[in-house]
Amino acid sequence: xxxxxxxxxxxxxxxxxxxxxxxxxxxxxxxxxxxxxxxxxxxxxxxxxxxxxxxxxxxxxxxxxxxxxxxxxxxxxxxxxxxxxxxxxxxxxxxxxxxxxxxxxxxxxxxxxxxxxxxxxxxxxxxxxxxxxxxxxxxxxxxxxxxxxxxxxxxxxxxxxxxxxxxxxxxxxxxxxxxxxxxxxxxxxxxxxxxxxxxxxxxxxxxxxxxxxxxxxxxxxxxxxxxxxxxxxxxxxxxxxxxxxxxxxxxxxxxxxxxxxxxxxxxxxxxxxxxxxxxxxxxxxxxxxxxxxxxxxxxxxxxxxxxxxxxxxxxxxxxxxxxxxxxxxxxxxxxxxxxxxxxxxxxxxxxxxxxxxxxxxxxxxxxxxxxxxxxxxxxxxxxxxxxxxxxxxxxxxxxxxxxxxxxxxxxxxxxxxxxxxxxxxxxxxxxxxxxxxxxxxxxxxxxxxxxxxxxxxxxxxxxxxxxxxxxxxxxxxxxxxxxxxxxxxxxxxxxxxxxxxxxxxxxxxxxxxxxxxxxxxxxxxxxxxxxxxxxxxxxxxxxxxxxxxxxxxxxxxxxxxxxxxxxxxxxxxxxxxxxxxxxxxxxxxxxxxxxxxxxxxxxxxxxxxxxxxxxx
Amino acid sequence: xxxxxxxxxxxxxxxxxxxxxxxxxxxxxxxxxxxxxxxxxxxxxxxxxxxxxxxxxxxxxxxxxxxxxxxxxxxxxxxxxxxxxxxxxxxxxxxxxxxxxxxxxxxxxxxxxxxxxxxxxxxxxxxxxxxxxxxxxxxxxxxxxxxxxxxxxxxxxxx
Numbered sequence: 036x037x038x039x040x041x042x043x044x045x046x047x048x049x050x051x052x053x054x055x056x057x058x059x060x061x062x063x064x065x066x067x068x069x070x071x072x073x074x075x076x077x078x079x080x081x082x083x084x085x086x087x088x089x090x091x092x093x094x095x096x097x098x099x100x101x102x103x104x105x106x107x108x109x110x111x112x113x114x115x116x117x118x119x120x121x122x123x124x125x126x127x128x129x130x131x132x133x134x135x136x137x138x139x140x141x142x143x144x145x146x147x148x149x150x151x152x153x154x155x156x157x158x159x160x161x162x163x164x165x166x167x168x169x170x171x172x173x174x175x176x177x178x179x180x181x182x183x184x185x186x187x188x189x190x191x192x193x194x195x196x197x198x199x200x201x202x203x204x205x206x207x208x209x210x211x212x213x214x215x216x217x218x219x220x221x222x223x224x225x226x227x228x229x230x231x232x233x234x235x236x237x238x239x240x241x242x243x244x245x246x247x248x249x250x251x252x253x254x255x256x257x258x259x260x261x262x263x264x265x266x267x268x269x270x271x272x273x274x275x276x277x278x279x280x281x282x283x284x285x286x287x288x289x290x291x292x293x294x295x296x297x298x299x300x301x302x303x304x305x306x307x308x309x310x311x312x313x314x315x316x317x318x319x320x321x322x323x324x325x326x327x328x329x330x331x332x333x334x335x336x337x338x339x340x341x342x343x344x345x346x347x348x349x350x351x352x353x354x355x356x357x358x359x360x361x362x363x364x365x366x367x368x369x370x371x372x373x374x375x376x377x378x379x380x381x382x383x384x385x386x387x388x389x390x391x392x393x394x395x396x397x398x399x400x401x402x403x404x405x406x407x408x409x410x411x412x413x414x415x416x417x418x419x420x421x422x423x424x425x426x427x428x429x430x431x432x433x434x435x436x437x438x439x440x441x442x443x444x445x446x447x448x449x450x451x452x453x454x455x456x457x458x459x460x461x462x463x464x465x466x467x468x469x470x471x472x473x474x475x476x477x478x479x480x481x482x483x484x485x486x487x488x489x490x491x492x493x494x495x496x497x498x499x500x501x502x503x504x505x506x507x508x509x510x511x512x513x514x515x516x517x518x519x520x521x522x523x524x525x526x527x528x529x530x531x532x533x534x535x536x537x538x539x540x541x542x543x544x545x546x547x548x549x550x551x552x553x554x555x556x557x558x559x560x561x562x563x564x565x566x567x568x569x570x571x572x573x574x575x576x577x578x579x580x581x582x583x584x585x586x587x588x589x590x591x592x593x594x595x596x597x598x599x600x601x602x603x604x605x606x607x608x609x610x611x612x613x614x615x616x617x618x619x620x621x622x623x624x625x626x627x628x629x630x631x632x633x634x635x636x637x638x639x640x641x642x643x644x645x646x647x648x649x650x651x
Numbered sequence: 652x653x654x655x656x657x658x659x660x661x662x663x664x665x666x667x668x669x670x671x672x673x674x675x676x677x678x679x680x681x682x683x684x685x686x687x688x689x690x691x692x693x694x695x696x697x698x699x700x701x702x703x704x705x706x707x708x709x710x711x712x713x714x715x716x717x718x719x720x721x722x723x724x725x726x727x728x729x730x731x732x733x734x735x736x737x738x739x740x741x742x743x744x745x746x747x748x749x750x751x752x753x754x755x756x757x758x759x760x761x762x763x764x765x766x767x768x769x770x771x772x773x774x775x776x777x778x779x780x781x782x783x784x785x786x787x788x789x790x791x792x793x794x795x796x797x798x799x800x801x802x803x804x805x806x807x808x809x810x
Binding site (some may be wrong): 102103104106131134138214240241242243254261265275326330331332333334335337339341342343359360361 | 661666668672675678680694695696698699
């Protein structure tokens with residue numbers, strides 16, 4: 036069985052763990068992971084709920100392909116109402132935690148209520164128990180993992196936990212697993228912290244059954260699909276060699292690398308923080324920044340970066356605990372910590388990235404919030420006295436100190452912990468927050484890649500590159516090349532990417548497979564694994580159903596068409612350099628086209644016909 | 652030609668496809684807890700290392716077994732556990748200097764790599780060539796080639 040057909044329901048208020056059968060009718064309509072967990076979530080949670088109230092729930096969920104030999108089949112997601120956004124949140128992570136949860140015999144864990152004191156959930160196959168976490172509270176992610184492995188005397192336990200930022204109410208806290216993989220965005224770690232849930236520790240010896248629907252066809256399908264990944268230039272060569280950082284120079288050339296809080300679209304020091312730079316020997320110690328690439332469970336791409344910081348760099352001098360190998364830099368983090376702040380110091384970026392992993396906060400939102408603070412400082416709205424240090428654009432020293440303050444929850448770090456939307460609003464300049472639905476943009480400027488603007492504006496979890504990665508089409512020509520500088524055709528393109536990605540996110544595989552795989556490559560693997568008849572038509576409809584279900588939740592939570600918008604800077608201040616020079620984003624033109632393509636009213640509400648067609 | 656598993660840890664990414672393939676081949680399930688090959692992750696060094704039985708010629712496990720349950724497979728040269736004979740005494744697990752023969756509580760027997768009868772599933776599943784199945788006499792060939800490429804002994808024309 037691709038599904039274990041088993042859910043663990045944990046009532047943190049009462050301290051109980053209960054086994055439930057997975058709703059297999061829903062599995063046929065929502066597949067798994069993002070789709071299926073969101074179905075459970077919207078059925079059980081009031082859309083108006085305060086994200087940090089006990090009534091909000093948090094679901095850790097796997098897909099039917101998680102824990103199977105399908106390439107990248109190690110994914111898990113966290114579904115909740117986001118602390119940062121107040122919208123539906125679904126944050127996806129790799130590493131080894133998801134597959135271990137599947138091996139332990141579970142499809143998902145639903146956490147509800149709030150524990151009266153800090154606890155962690157221990158799962159050893161069928162044995163589940165909430166354990167006291169007083170000794171873990173106040174500890175970092177790295178320490179928590181080490182203590183749990185040591186106290187259970189089992190180095191093979193997999194741990195997902197929050198760091199101090201999740202405990203301290205940083206609104207963009209992550210849930211980090213396997214030291215440096217994270218369910219990163221929207222503040223899912225903040226929700227976990229609000230429930231006094233420090234960690235989930237899983238050991239699975241049961242295995243995922245092996246009895247997929249048709250084992251022989253499944254093994255053949257996974258093998259064929261692995262070959263597609265290996266033969267593709269992006270997944271077979273670019274990503275293993277440079278990681279997602281393969282994009283830094285490419286996007287900068289495009290004039291789509293947001294720089295200094297989106298004041299500029301090209302960064303003069305992009306090369307210094309690029310994937311290529313990570314391969315170059317440092318003048319200080321003759322070593323390369325990059326140690327090796329790394330894979331998550333089951334992944335035959337292996338885009339992950341493992342690096343070592345220069346021991347003589349100011350950020351880690353006399354701190355040997357940071358001299359070992361650690362995860363990073365990935366493109367998004369390198370951009371958010373680097374170009375977004377005008378900081379071109381690779382070693383500083385990696386140090387801050389390690390702090391983000393160590394204490395569990397999202398480097399995208401953190402970096403972008405620092406960028407907003409630096410602009411406020413530049414404008415004289417924030418002063419050295421308020422921040423505690425000088426914070427001009429380009430200062431690696433400031434970046435490092437602000438990261439330390441945020442990790443420890445001290446000084447100005449508490450204000451940064453609100454995210455840029457609340458920070459900028461507090462200081463009277465809400466328009467300087469570069470994001471949508473209070474979640475900050477990732478690493479693509481929508482003046483140079485128009486479709487991304489529409490993708491950001493309409494993303495159900497706030498600004499995000501992983502809901503509709505039209506960069507694939509507009510920049511890389513996957514599956515077809517479209518012109519990044521025009522708005523024509525982008526409504527349909529964004530819808531197609533959103534719907535397809537919803538299926539991949541519901542299956543248990545990584546979005547990065549989509550550089551090489553279309554739905555037609557995923558379909559035979561799903562069909563061989565999952566009970567039922569999984570046709571292309573069924574999957575396409577399923578993706579659209581998941582998207583609309585999320586939309587309905589957000590609408591009921593109070594979001595309207597007004598929230599599907601970009602900050603004024605991207606609509607009025609033209610790109611100053613590069614291929615997009617003179618352009619703003621055409622969101623106001625694309626939005627109505629998109630609503631029409633979706634079968635929504637001009638107010639962004641799905642029509643009855645659309646809901647009927649999707650069975651919603 | 653006798654072949655043996657050859658492991659190049661520098662190529663390992665830690666994807667565990669080898670462990671999945673091993674458990675599926677030998678137990679019919681997707682369960683890395685049952686794998687006979689294990690990948691170890693040395694986080695602070697940034698190294699992942701697959702490790703399994705090297706099929707010693709003078710196998711400690713085979714010599715230690717009191718009931719003659721570990722025997723040489725004539726085709727592959729693998730030291731294979733005959734489960735119908737094994738009594739689960741675990742003496743082989745003590746004798747093996749490398750820890751690559753292990754007791755399985757579920758069956759009450761030991762298990763170790765038997766080279767899958769000559770078509771090791773782990774090598775087939777490895778996406779990076781970190782695990783290969785090569786001529787047993789020439790497992791060092793790639794390393795020799797790499798070092799040979801680094802030597803600088805040829806006379807060159809000087810300007």
